[in-house]
Amino acid sequence: MKVYVDTVGDPMKYQTKLQGIFPEIDITVAKKADATYSIVGAASICAKVARDKAVKNWVFPEGISTEDNAYGSGYPNDPATKNFMANNMDKVFGFPQFVRFSWSTAALILEKNAVHVSW
Incomplete structure (x- = not known):
């Protein structure tokens, strides 16, 4: 194989x-x-x-509306996705599970806007 x-x-x-x-x-x-x-x-x-x-068919368990596809393509270089991420970030918990926290785009938004937590 x-x-x-x-x-x-x-x-x-x-x-x-x-x-x-x-x-x-x-x-x-x-x-x-x-x-x-x-x-x-x-x-x-x-x-x-x-x-x-x-x-395209994503249903947010967090209850976020998907009527207008405001989350874009889901790719971090998509302006609609970046806008969605900026507007749907919790300062403590981060993003809805739709977002890959490991993306540099997500990491930068969290670094800039989220509460810093030390473990």
Whole structure:
């Protein structure tokens, strides 16, 4: 079995880690794998279509209205999404679960506007 993985980080570090977890699988980790390996490109398109559908049909458990799609595409470079994030951030709890807190866009908004908590 062969697996191809796209990464934005260090390919060899990630490949070594995955190979250690799945020694029976031949794993190739590469930057821009979606452009290098057609199977990864196809998977990327499928993932984007599925993600776009999920975002379009998102129901906020927090009770936020989705009538006008004010949350945008869900991508952090989308101005509508940035505006949604800025207007729907709780100073203590952060964002609705729709938002990936690990995005640098989210992290910067939290750093600038949220209450600093030390654990």
